[in-house]
Amino acid sequence: DQQVKQNSPSLSVQEGRISILNCDYTNSMFDYFLWYKKYPAEGPTFLISISSIKDKNEDGRFTVFLNKSAKHLSLHIVPSQPGDSAVYFCAASAGNQFYFGTGTSLTVIP
Amino acid sequence: EPEVTQTPSHQVTQMGQEVILRCVPISNHLYFYWYRQILGQKVEFLVSFYNNEISEKSEIFDDQFSVERPDGSNFTLKIRSTKLEDSAMYFCASNPDASEGYTFGSGTRLTVV
Numbered sequence: 581d582q583q584v585k586q587n588s589p590s591l592s593v594q595e596g597r598i599s600i601l602n603c604d605y606t607n608s609m610f611d612y613f614l615w616y617k618k619y620p621a622e623g624p625t626f627l628i629s630i631s632s633i634k635d636k637n638e639d640g641r642f643t644v645f646l647n648k649s650a651k652h653l654s655l656h657i658v659p660s661q662p663g664d665s666a667v668y669f670c671a672a673s674a675g676n677q678f679y680f681g682t683g684t685s686l687t688v689i690p
Numbered sequence: 691e692p693e694v695t696q697t698p699s700h701q702v703t704q705m706g707q708e709v710i711l712r713c714v715p716i717s718n719h720l721y722f723y724w725y726r727q728i729l730g731q732k733v734e735f736l737v738s739f740y741n742n743e744i745s746e747k748s749e750i751f752d753d754q755f756s757v758e759r760p761d762g763s764n765f766t767l768k769i770r771s772t773k774l775e776d777s778a779m780y781f782c783a784s785n786p787d788a789s790e791g792y793t794f795g796s797g798t799r800l801t802v803v
Contacts, residue, residue, distance in 0.1 A: 623694075680732050
């Protein structure tokens, strides 16, 4: 039972354009959401988070949007850079345990 | 910047053998976790640990698995009798508060042959 879904396994974007990564969840009890970035052979790196009391959180080039009614969150990267090429995981929690999506592999083309 | 350190980076073991994966969480963090990722699949939660005891564990974390914080710095994951399907990347993580984002280690690749 996959409670967090990332339906796009891969995404290619031109350098300088916007990257939009999407994530859907099923559990309405989730109240905290995170995005992680993962390079090959490394552990996931925390990127940005949002709690359910907010609908937007911004950190530099990264913005996370939360639509609770649609149980959907997205990560926007503007402008995209080649160094952003990695696998992006969204994760959600309703307590001490996080549920991860399967990841979206982002390729930023120079 | 503080890091979560995992050793070894790669471990090869024979089926049925015991393995211990080691982690040194960030020193002022109180919550510790093990996750794993089987090649090509999603990152899966194994166990969380707080105040010297397991606070949550998943169905994956059966009697073959155990965790320990033997001293003030190390956090270990033991697999008693490894199976081929235990082959995966194992990530240790910690955070200062359960509601905050994690700091992950770089992982240990476990290969069971």
